[in-house]
Structure formats: structure tokens, C-alpha cells
Amino acid sequence: MKFAKNPEAEAKAIFDEDLAANRAMGRHGAALIPKGARVLTYCNTGALATSGHGTALGVVRTAFERDKTLSVVACETRPYLQGARLTAWECMQEGIPCTLITDNMAGHLMSKGEVDVVIVGADRIAANGDAANKIGTYMVAVLAQRHRLPFYVAAPTSTFDPKSADGSAIQIEERLAQEVTGYRGVRWAPEGVKVRNPAFDVTPAELISAIVCEKGVVRDPDRERLAAILR
DSSP states (O other), X not given: OXXXXXXXXXXXXXXXXXXXXXXXXXXXXXXXXXXTOEEEEOSOOSTTTSSSSOSXXXXXXXHHHHOTTOEEEEEOOTTTTHIXXXXXXXXXXXXXXXXXXXXXXXXXXXXTTOOOEEEEOOSEEETTSOEEEETTHHHHHHHHHHTTOOEEEEOOGGGEETTSOSGGGSOOOBOOTHHHHEETTEEOSOTTOOOOOBSEEEEOGGGOSEEEETTEEEESOOHHHHHHHHO
């Protein structure tokens, strides 16, 4: 392994590069958020997950700077509650109006006209635009399509994986059963029950209205459009 001659300087450069990318993403994505929008988020994609601004939540943060009537509907994000523990906290620190919901309430709120747009992050984006993100994202994307709501993905180009032809090539991590059966010593599921705990799922490109990255916005993402923005 080759080490940098000045690790501190390299770490600072990586920090600055990530922050600049996030702020650029915020500027590009904010243009997609209507005035007064109620923005549904999933998982945490803010300052706590990045160098200090965020990807999807960075878009929300930039949009809020331009329009103080914007508000957030934060899904709790089972089973590890990143939305409840992190996103809601960040919104409160920023003074962004935020309503916390359980994940299974999203469809109900959409059907009642209480959500205007959905924006999420991504851990990897395949060459054709399929996007892997926290488990439950696919469900939200399907609900957004059913209710004719724009579904945006915000992620840096470092998450784009041209070597993965589509989402089926993305390996999904299975996490510990304890995350589903209980929390911090409190168990609510019966002993011996079989558990599945995939950490991520894949949202097909056809459910994604646009992908926002630091280079711009890719509407109706597909293989050709993603390849073009990476040139």
C-alpha cells in the first residue's frame, strides 16, 4: 500500500473535495425542489454522512436557504433508524421544519397529498442508472410512481459504477438479525424466528426521475446519459 507523504494534507484535500461536490450537488438539485415543497427523505444523507453539507439532505439544505417555506418528511428508516436518529436531528439543528414518520406511513401521506417530492441518496449507481440505497428505498420509489411524485437520487459521481451493467450486479449485504429482533437488550421478536436483514435494495432506473451529482442533473437516467455526464 502506498501512503501519502503528507497524510494530513491529503485528508484535508479529500474533505474539501467532498464538501465542494456536495455544495455543487445542492445547487443543481435545489432547482428541482418547488417552492413550499414537502420533501420526503429516506435514511441519512446529510452533514453527518459527508464532509458537512450532504448529498440528498444537502439538496434540501440548499433549497431551504432559498425558500424558507420548504419542509421535510423524514422516514425513520428501519431497522437502524438513521432517519429518526440523524436526519431529524440535523433538520432541527438547521431550523428546517421536519415531521418524523414511520416507514409504513409514507404511502398514506402521499395518498393524502402531503408529500410533493422525494429525494434520497445512493451508495452505488450502476451503468444503466439503477441505484442501490438503504433498504426500503425501492418501496418508496414505487409509492412515488403510483402517486405521480418526482423521485430524485442525489449522489456524487464517485458512486457511479460503470463496471456494474445494472442493479443485479450489485451485491447486497445481509446484516445481523439482532437489528430486526430487538434493540439494545430489548427483544420484541420470539426466540428462534428466522430473520432476513438486507441492508440495501436496488431502485430500477425507470422509477428515478433524475439523478443529481456534482456535475449536473441527469433526467430519466439511462446508460447513455450517465456515460455522457462522466466524460
